[in-house]
Amino acid sequence: SQQGEEDPQALSIQEGENATMNCSYKTSINNLQWYRQNSGRGLVHLILIRSNEREKHSGRLRVTLDTSKKSSSLLITASRAADTASYFCATAYILTGGGNKLTFGTGTQLKVEL
Amino acid sequence: DAGVIQSPRHEVTEMGQEVTLRCKPISGHNSLFWYRQTMMRGLELLIYFNNNVPIDDSGMPEDRFSAKMPNASFSTLKIQPSEPRDSAVYFCASTVGGWGYTFGSGTRLTVV
Numbered sequence: 001s002q003q004g005e006e007d008p009q010a011l012s013i014q015e016g017e018n019a020t021m022n023c024s025y026k027t028s029i030n031n032l033q034w035y036r037q038n039s040g041r042g043l044v045h046l047i048l049i050r051s052n053e054r055e056k057h058s059g060r061l062r063v064t065l066d067t068s069k070k071s072s073s074l075l076i077t078a079s080r081a082a083d084t085a086s087y088f089c090a091t092a093y094i095l096t097g098g099g100n101k102l103t104f105g106t107g108t109q110l111k112v113e114l
Numbered sequence: 115d116a117g118v119i120q121s122p123r124h125e126v127t128e129m130g131q132e133v134t135l136r137c138k139p140i141s142g143h144n145s146l147f148w149y150r151q152t153m154m155r156g157l158e159l160l161i162y163f164n165n166n167v168p169i170d171d172s173g174m175p176e177d178r179f180s181a182k183m184p185n186a187s188f189s190t191l192k193i194q195p196s197e198p199r200d201s202a203v204y205f206c207a208s209t210v211g212g213w214g215y216t217f218g219s220g221t222r223l224t225v226v
Binding site for chain 2: 031033035041042043044045048088095100101102103104105106107
């Protein structure tokens, strides 16, 4: 079953605008990760935020995490047409047998128009 | 680094046939995951290996699905017999320590 639900399901903006995507999850996590998927391609890891962190930046990306609300947001600033893709949040929790189990949300389809 | 390598990229097979998907993880990564992606169900974790040992196979849909990891550099996902509802894109991913997964390009399986 899906651990995360993302909002909105689809987002269309103009180049130069900021894009914000939200993710909610259900269980306690070790970390939360965001991935990007271009049409017909595999997923690419964008950024990871640990459960004891509240905010993280990487280039034009800003991620926040609120463990009390079990939610996260991904902000892409100054969007470009090349940012058009699907964005997924993924929650990781530690398995008894070792390692992390990563469960993906439903994704947000972002379209950046010229 | 060639990344996670999956083969084949595309597979079309007839219902009832055996299908084998292959994955070569990144050298040094000790965890490997098989995911399935469909429009209806999104990304589903099928099975997870840690140090070549299956840790969690609760996502494997039926006994028709099996996965092996005979060594650190190779894994297979087998479907026998295949059914049309198995049609999906199957992804393999690897990681070390769980800090960011690297995905392969996927195998698009079509069962007719």
